Amino acid sequence: MKRYSVFAIAREAARYHSGWSRAWKSPVPQKKYDVVIIGAGGHGLATAFYLGKNFGITNVAIIEKGWLGGGNTGRNTTIIRSNYLQDPSAAIYEKARSLYETMSQDLNYNVMFSPRGVMMLAQTEHEVRGYKRTAHANALQGVSTEFISADRVKELAPIINISGPRYPVLGALWQERGGTARHDAVAWGYARACSDMGMDILQKCEVTGVRSIGGKVVGVDTTKGAIDCEKLAIVVAGNSGDIARMAGFRLPMESVALQALVSEPIKPALDVVVMANTVHGYMSQSDKGEMVIGGGTDAYNNYTQRGGFHHIEETVRALVETFPMISRLKMLRQWGGIVDVTGDRSPIIGTTPLGNCFINCGWGTGGFKSIPGGGWATAELIAKGTPGPLCAEFGLNRFTEGRFIDESVAAGVAH
Amino acid sequence: MLILECPYCGVTAEETEFHGGGEAHLTRHGPDSSEQDFEDYLFQRENPKGVHFERWRHVNGCGKWLHAARCTLTLEVFGTYNAQTFEPPKHIKDAITAKRPGWTWRTFS
Numbered sequence: 096m097k098r099y100s101v102f103a104i105a106r107e108a109a110r111y112h113s114g115w116s117r118a119w120k121s122p123v124p125q126k127k128y129d130v131v132i133i134g135a136g137g138h139g140l141a142t143a144f145y146l147g148k149n150f151g152i153t154n155v156a157i158i159e160k161g162w163l164g165g166g167n168t169g170r171n172t173t174i175i176r177s178n179y180l181q182d183p184s185a186a187i188y189e190k191a192r193s194l195y196e197t198m199s200q201d202l203n204y205n206v207m208f209s210p211r212g213v214m215m216l217a218q219t220e221h222e223v224r225g226y227k228r229t230a231h232a233n234a235l236q237g238v239s240t241e242f243i244s245a246d247r248v249k250e251l252a253p254i255i256n257i258s259g260p261r262y263p264v265l266g267a268l269w270q271e272r273g274g275t276a277r278h279d280a281v282a283w284g285y286a287r288a289c290s291d292m293g294m295d296i297l298q299k300c301e302v303t304g305v306r307s308i309g310g311k312v313v314g315v316d317t318t319k320g321a322i323d324c325e326k327l328a329i330v331v332a333g334n335s336g337d338i339a340r341m342a343g344f345r346l347p348m349e350s351v352a353l354q355a356l357v358s359e360p361i362k363p364a365l366d367v368v369v370m371a372n373t374v375h376g377y378m379s380q381s382d383k384g385e386m387v388i389g390g391g392t393d394a395y396n397n398y399t400q401r402g403g404f405h406h407i408e409e410t411v412r413a414l415v416e417t418f419p420m421i422s423r424l425k426m427l428r429q430w431g432g433i434v435d436v437t438g439d440r441s442p443i444i445g446t447t448p449l450g451n452c453f454i455n456c457g458w459g460t461g462g463f464k465s466i467p468g469g470g471w472a473t474a475e476l477i478a479k480g481t482p483g484p485l486c487a488e489f490g491l492n493r494f495t496e497g498r499f500i501d502e503s504v505a506a507g508v509a510h
Numbered sequence: 511m512l513i514l515e516c517p518y519c520g521v522t523a524e525e526t527e528f529h530g531g532g533e534a535h536l537t538r539h540g541p542d543s544s545e546q547d548f549e550d551y552l553f554q555r556e557n558p559k560g561v562h563f564e565r566w567r568h569v570n571g572c573g574k575w576l577h578a579a580r581c582t583l584t585l586e587v588f589g590t591y592n593a594q595t596f597e598p599p600k601h602i603k604d605a606i607t608a609k610r611p612g613w614t615w616r617t618f619s
Contacts (some may be wrong), residue, residue, distance in 0.1 A: 336557035347553035349532070350582075394530025395512070396582045398559050403511055405526050438553040495549045 096291040098203055118283060119290035124297055124319050128156040130477060131315060131324035133302050133338060135159035137168040137278075137463060138455050139330035140285035140296075141470020142477070144202075147292040149471070150478035155294040156324075158317060160301035164282025167332050170400075170432035171463040172355050172377065172389035174368050176213040176273035178240045180229050181500045183488040184441060185236040188461075190485060191468030195276055198467065204284030206276045207382070211367050213273030214248060216255075216417070218262035218373040226268035243269045252367050254420050261416065262373055275368060275379055278463055285470075305342040305452075312342070312452045327452045328477055333398070333433030335456035344448045347494045348437045348457050351392045352402035354410075356429035358421065360384030365418075374413035378421075386421060388414060392434065392460065402431045434459050438494060440503035444472050445482055445490035453477050454491070512580070517590050519572040531565035533557075534577045535597060559583055561606055561613055563598060566590075579606055 097103065097116055107114050130146060132139045135157045146152045159165075175195055177188035194201075195208050217223040226242055233240040245257045248267045257264035286296055297319065304316035305327070314323035329338050333350045360383050370377035377389050390410030393402045407429060415422045437443060437457040442465070444455045455473040458465060472486035482490060488500060512525040521527075533555050539547040556562070562582045567575050577595070579588040579602050588609065589602045597615060598606075606613050 337559050345554050346557070347549065347555065349555050349557045395564060395580070396557060396562050397585065398582050399585055403525060405511065494553045495545050
């Protein structure tokens with residue numbers, strides 16, 4: 096792999112950019128791999144990358160039914176934060192956030208991580224108390240957050256209307272080191288690094304069956320033929336239930352559509368990420384100038400990657416109240432992704448009823464921000480066969496044993 | 511936007527007049543059940559790609575709970591029916607079979 100650098104750009108500029116090589120290979124599947132990872136989204140590629148980097152396992156295939164990063168990795172609102180209430184969540188999301196800080200250097204790929212700060216508005220007395228509690232919890236967890244006043248909110252984001260008639264802004268939970276990153280670049284950067292380590296990324300290769308003998312996975316059937324493996328990892332977000340069914344077990348989750356939209360590009364107006372969970376909408380401004388807006392999930396199970404239009408109306412209504420200046424903005428694009436939501440709104444990373452099959456799923460609406468942390472933990476799980484400290488509490492058995500990591504209460508709805 | 515018909519008051523209305531209530535036909539387990547049974551009842555879901563049975567409440571109408579049969583891949587609604595039942599009535603099953611040949615009613619846990 097040729098390194099990307101300012102010298103490489105200068106060299107290529109002198110020869111009409113004729114010397115760039117492909118960022119990743121498109122290989123023909125081998126008969127067998129040590130590890131097969133289903134799903135070449137952020138989490139699947141990160142899992143493969145840390146398997147190679149931390150454990151030296153490089154005989155790996157990453158199988159993707161569409162194109163890499165074409166699912167939720169390319170459909171989210173790119174927010175990165177780790178201000179969670181529960182200790183296990185704060186630990187894994189903070190690990191992810193800290194890995195994002197050096198990701199561009201680690202991958203030699205510019206993921207445009209922008210630690211611009213994330214604020215979660217408190218618009219009711221209950222939210223004020225809840226966020227103060229989260230700030231105290233974060234202090235104990237070593238995650239730097241603070242509760243800031245409404246005046247400070249106005250200072251950081253002057254376009255916010257803090258004295259709205261329905262829900263005036265009373266303060267905010269502020270994580271200065273949170274921010275955004277280029278979501279596609281995260282997938283592309285990991286893919287390039289994985290391909291460079293000799294791993295095979297098999298795109299347009301859909302898994303049609305999981306073969307197991309005596310409680311152990313021996314391989315998968317795909318649209319490009321059968322592929323054998325020593326270990327299997329299922330990292331397919333919204334489609335987890337479907338793959339689990341092929342493997343012969345069930346998951347405590349449901350797949351629903353989550354929508355986002357972007358406006359026409361405007362001049363720089365907002366240099367932080369703002370989340371308003373009471374009125375339910377969140378917004379940041381991309382480098383192109385578009386307002387990136389995320390809303391809520393539908394009330395029903397869905398695999399269509401589109402949701403009900405009334406949710407967009409609700410989201411936009413809430414944001415117009417919070418940011419009156421956007422009322423005449425035109426919206427350019429709107430899309431949906433299928434997220435896998437568990438009973439306690441926390442992810443599942445752990446072993447499955449099949450001994451050599453591991454799963455990373457259930458991130459619900461918080462998958463993007465956790466990509467490096469989730470990949471790090473899943474790689475450790477696959478390499479050692481047992482969960483490491485980052486994901487010990489996130490196993491499937493927590494639903495039987497009642498040890499929930501209850502972020503649906505702690506973090507509201509928007510992740 | 512889904513269009514649902516309330517089997518009680520006969521009104522056909524948009525989804526915003528109803529409120530989704532999750533998977534239907536779950537087996538409830540009582541105090542003496544095993545932990546696995548409780549997990550099945552509280553958390554395990556079919557989450558199928560295809561025919562799904564679910565509960566809705568006609569909140570901005572008669573207020574009653576109803577069941578709907580719907581496809582999660584196309585968002586097509588096969589029909590709605592009374593919630594006081596352990597499995598979908600025959601006309602709903604027939605309507606699904608007409609659109610999805612080979613479909614079978616499973617025993618939900």
